[in-house]
Amino acid sequence: MKTHTLTIVGVGLIGGSVALGAKKRGLADRVVGIDNQRESIDRALALGAIDVGFQCEAPAESFGEIIVVCTPVDQIVAQVALAAHHSRAGAVLTDSGSVKGTIVREVERLTPKIAFVGSHPLAGSEKQGVEHASPDLFQDRLTIVTRSPQTDAGALERISSFWQALGSRVQSMSPEAHDRAVARTSHVPHLLASALSAYLEPELQPLAATGFKDVTRIASGDPALWSAILMHNRPAIRDGLRELESCIQRFRRALDEGNGDALTDVLALGKRRRDDLGS
Amino acid sequence: MKTHTLTIVGVGLIGGSVALGAKKRGLADRVVGIDNQRESIDRALALGAIDVGFQCEAPAESFGEIIVVCTPVDQIVAQVALAAHHSRAGAVLTDSGSVKGTIVREVERLTPKIAFVGSHPLAGSEKQGVEHASPDLFQDRLTIVTRSPQTDAGALERISSFWQALGSRVQSMSPEAHDRAVARTSHVPHLLASALSAYLEPELQPLAATGFKDVTRIASGDPALWSAILMHNRPAIRDGLRELESCIQRFRRALDEGNGDALTDVLALGKRRRDDLGS
Numbered sequence: 001m002k003t004h005t006l007t008i009v010g011v012g013l014i015g016g017s018v019a020l021g022a023k024k025r026g027l028a029d030r031v032v033g034i035d036n037q038r039e040s041i042d043r044a045l046a047l048g049a050i051d052v053g054f055q056c057e058a059p060a061e062s063f064g065e066i067i068v069v070c071t072p073v074d075q076i077v078a079q080v081a082l083a084a085h086h087s088r089a090g091a092v093l094t095d096s097g098s099v100k101g102t103i104v105r106e107v108e109r110l111t112p113k114i115a116f117v118g119s120h121p122l123a124g125s126e127k128q129g130v131e132h133a134s135p136d137l138f139q140d141r142l143t144i145v146t147r148s149p150q151t152d153a154g155a156l157e158r159i160s161s162f163w164q165a166l167g168s169r170v171q172s173m174s175p176e177a178h179d180r181a182v183a184r185t186s187h188v189p190h191l192l193a194s195a196l197s198a199y200l201e202p203e204l205q206p207l208a209a210t211g212f213k214d215v216t217r218i219a220s221g222d223p224a225l226w227s228a229i230l231m232h233n234r235p236a237i238r239d240g241l242r243e244l245e246s247c248i249q250r251f252r253r254a255l256d257e258g259n260g261d262a263l264t265d266v267l268a269l270g271k272r273r274r275d276d277l278g279s
Numbered sequence: 280m281k282t283h284t285l286t287i288v289g290v291g292l293i294g295g296s297v298a299l300g301a302k303k304r305g306l307a308d309r310v311v312g313i314d315n316q317r318e319s320i321d322r323a324l325a326l327g328a329i330d331v332g333f334q335c336e337a338p339a340e341s342f343g344e345i346i347v348v349c350t351p352v353d354q355i356v357a358q359v360a361l362a363a364h365h366s367r368a369g370a371v372l373t374d375s376g377s378v379k380g381t382i383v384r385e386v387e388r389l390t391p392k393i394a395f396v397g398s399h400p401l402a403g404s405e406k407q408g409v410e411h412a413s414p415d416l417f418q419d420r421l422t423i424v425t426r427s428p429q430t431d432a433g434a435l436e437r438i439s440s441f442w443q444a445l446g447s448r449v450q451s452m453s454p455e456a457h458d459r460a461v462a463r464t465s466h467v468p469h470l471l472a473s474a475l476s477a478y479l480e481p482e483l484q485p486l487a488a489t490g491f492k493d494v495t496r497i498a499s500g501d502p503a504l505w506s507a508i509l510m511h512n513r514p515a516i517r518d519g520l521r522e523l524e525s526c527i528q529r530f531r532r533a534l535d536e537g538n539g540d541a542l543t544d545v546l547a548l549g550k551r552r553r554d555d556l557g558s
Contacts (some may be wrong), residue, residue, distance in 0.1 A: 122488040141486060185487045189475055189494045194549030195526040196471065197556075199296065200463055206421060206450070208464045208556055209401040211497040215468045216491040219553040223546035231539050241329075241531065247474040260510050267502035270473030274498040277476075277487055 003028040007066025009079050011044040013037045013054070013124060014096045016133030017069030019049035021166040024135040032062045038083075044130045063087045066162060068119075069095040074228040077106040084114040092155040094119045098182060099232040100146050100175035107239035108150050115155035118146035118175055120182070121168060130221055139167035146175045190226060190245055191237070194219040282307040284343025288358050290314045290323040290332070291373045292403060294349030298328035300445040303414040311341045323409045326374035342366045345441060348374040348397075353507040356385040363393040371434040373394030373398045373441075377427050377461060378511040381453035387429045394434035397425035397454055399461070400447060407501055418446035425454045467523055469505060470516070475500040 006028035008015040012035075019031045033050035035041050041053035054062055071081045076095045083093060092115045097103050107116050123141040143163040147156060160170045173181075197219040200208065205224045224273045230237060247266075254263035287294045298310045312329035314320050320332035333341060342365045348358045355374045362372060371394045376382050379397045380419075386395050400422040422442040426435060439449045452460075476498040479487065509516060523528035526545075533542035 051288050059337075063412050074417060122486060124488075141488070144486070180481050180496055181486050184479055185491050189491055191527070192471055192475065193494055193528050193553075194546050195523060195530060196468055197549040197553040198545060199523050199526045200552060202552070202555070204460050204463055205459050205552070207401060207423070207557060209403075209420070212464050212468055213471055213556055213558070214493050214496045216553050216556070217493045219546075219549040221546075221550070222548055223543045226546050227539050227543040230534065230542060231329075233535050234537070237534060238531075241527070244474060244478050247478045248470070248520070251474060252517070254515050255509065258510065258513070259430045260506050263509060264476060264506040267498075267500075267505050268472050270476040270495075270498040270501055271500070273479060273481070273484070274476040274526065276481070277484060277492055277495070279492070 003065050005030045005032060005062075007032045007034065007062060007064045007083070007231065008050065008065040009034045009067065009069045009076075009083060010071035011040045011050065011130050012134050013130065014121065014137075015051050015068065015126055015133065016044055016047070016130030017123075017137035018068050018070065018096070018166065019044065020047070020135035023049065023137060025167075027162070027165050027167060028056065028064070028066075031063070032064065033059070034058045040130055047130065047133070048080065049130060049133060058086070058237065060086045063091065065091050066158070067093045068089060069097075071077045073097040073099055073103065073223050073232055076103050077110065080107050080114075080116060081110050082114075088112065090115065091115070092158050094145075095161045096121055097232075098186065098229050099177045100144075102232045103177040104146055104148055107173055108148065112150070115152045117151060117155050117159040118148075118178075119159060119163065120144045120178060123168075128225075136167060138163065141168050143168040143170050144178050145170055145172045146178060147172045148175055179233050180239070183233055183240040184243075187230055187233055187237050188240040190218050190221065191230065191241070192244075193217070194226075203219060252277040253278055281305065282344050284309045284311060284341075285361070286311045286341060286343045286346040287311065287329065288313045288346065288348045288362060289350035290319045290409050291349060292328065292401065292409065293409050293416075294347065295323055295326070295328050295409035296402075296414065296416035297347050297349065297375070297445065298323065298325070299412055299414035300417060302328065304444060304446075306441070306444050307343070307345075309335070309343070311343065313337045313341065317514055319409055326409065326412070328409060328412060336491050337365070339365045342370065344370050345437070346370060346372045348372065348376075351504050351507055352376040352378055352382065352511055355382050359386050359393075359395060363390040363395075366393065370394070371396065371437050373424075373438045375400055376463065376511075377508050379423075380458045381511045383425055383427055383454040387427065394431045396430060396434050396438040397427075397457075398438060398442065399423045399457065400442065402447075407504070414445065417442065418503070420447050422447040422449050423457050424449055425457060426451045426453045427454055427496075458512050459514045459518070462512055462519040463522075466509055466512055466516050467519040469497050469500065470509065470520070471523075472496070473505075475482065
């Protein structure tokens with residue numbers, strides 16, 4: 001299934017990688033990039049990720065059969081609404097935001113007639129910008145696509161095929177199940193990595209070795225982007241934090257009681273589950 | 280300064296790396312390894328890390344001018360006492376344990392006459408065993424050596440030079456300052472990585488991407504070794520956990536209040552300090 005025009009709104013790391021991946025695999029005749037930063041468009045053009053680019057106002061013919069909104073999460077709903085306004089009959093829209101519940105609910109409320117499917121490719125990096133984009137960013141990664149009561153089955157099918165064509169595995173779940181899951185796999189870990197990084201006084205930094213650097217690596221992510229992500233998933237993050245704290249409580253109790261065997265048991269569970277993940 | 284006989288008690292990842300490093304740099308005429316596991320001695324001999332090895336009972340001439348005890352932390356005090364019993368006049372003893380307060384205090388109480396300097400090379404890996412040892416494990420890393428009121432200045436000098444000869448930078452501090460520091464740079468992060476790994480239900484594991492793997496990597500460390508380390512540093516870990524929780528509390532308050540700017544501020548502090556650490 002080849003698309004005539006593929007439209008990417010927000011040409012950063014993710015949007016640029018979708019564009020490059022589609023180019024490399026011949027998934028579209030033409031890739032149009034829309035971004036509110038002239039610099040990102042120029043870079044994407046220079047990299048050959050997009051064929052044509054627009055800043056802000058894009059003409060109606062820029063909006064193709066597949067439109068992927070890859071902006072920061074707090075701009076996705078507005079950009080989807082704008083694209084929906086211009087899009088042709090039969091177009092399907094998706095996004096790449098790392099929260100889904102608030103976005104899918106808002107999009108369905110504001111533009112109930114368009115074929116929108118929420119997506120979250122579990123790929124990325126603490127680096128930002130189209131200059132770090134890669135056509136193979138999604139290769140062998142997992143992309144979650146969301147299925148709500150309003151989701152059009154044909155659109156879900158087309159968006160799933162699109163991510164698969166970019167090399168990704170695809171799994172569908174409800175927006176709420178997605179948000180609960182990523183609170184645990186991504187948002188709570190991000191918050192902890194950031195807290196650990198913040199609490200280490202500068203004079204102790206020379207003592208931080210590889211382990212500390214690994215634990216805190218994701219804290220280098222863009223604060224404004226992450227603030228928006230976390231703000232969109234507050235209830236699930238609160239639940240996740242509460243569960244994590246009851247885990248930490250088991251450690252604290254073992255330490256307080258001087259119970260080395262109990263401590264070994266919790267550490268062994270952590271090791272078992274970490275070993276299951278692979279390197 | 281070349282040593283005639285260098286003695287390594289506990290020939291695992293660290294002990295094996297000390298031995299290989301000393302060989303490579305010609306720091307000793309003879310390296311003797313002592314380990315309670317026959318397998319470790321055989322592997323260390325096969326790797327050329329040691330010239331001669333003993334299981335359990337080692338003759339007095341095995342104990343050279345420099346003795347490095349690299350066993351798990353809960354065996355260090357006993358092994359230092361044993362080595363001190365056999366060691367010749369003028370010998371200096373050190374260890375490589377990642378806690379220092381309890382060890383230095385106990386060694387000074389049990390064997391007040393020997394020249395002992397606590398050491399902690401900030402190097403290692405979640406992997407164990409002499410088969411992962413490297414002659415360059417300490418190259419460009421930091422080794423902490425401890426200075427207590429009882430520490431002999433000449434012994435401190437010799438042990439510092441020894442680690443420097445292995446390629447390490449050396450910093451001296453009190454055992455208590457060391458333990459407070461590593462609680463923050465290593466022990467609390469380990470505990471959190473383990474808790475995060477343990478709390479992720481197996482059915483959510485497919486959604487764990489690179490970020491989660493980075494945060495939890497150190498949770499793969501050996502549970503019994505880590506339990507012993509954490510048990511030896513309980514007060515400092517409790518303090519560290521309490522401080523970290525007040526950091527997490529700032530995140531929680533920003534989330535509860537829906538204050539995106541406050542959240543961005545704490546994330547920005549975390550990013551600034553993480554960026555300072557380098558990759």
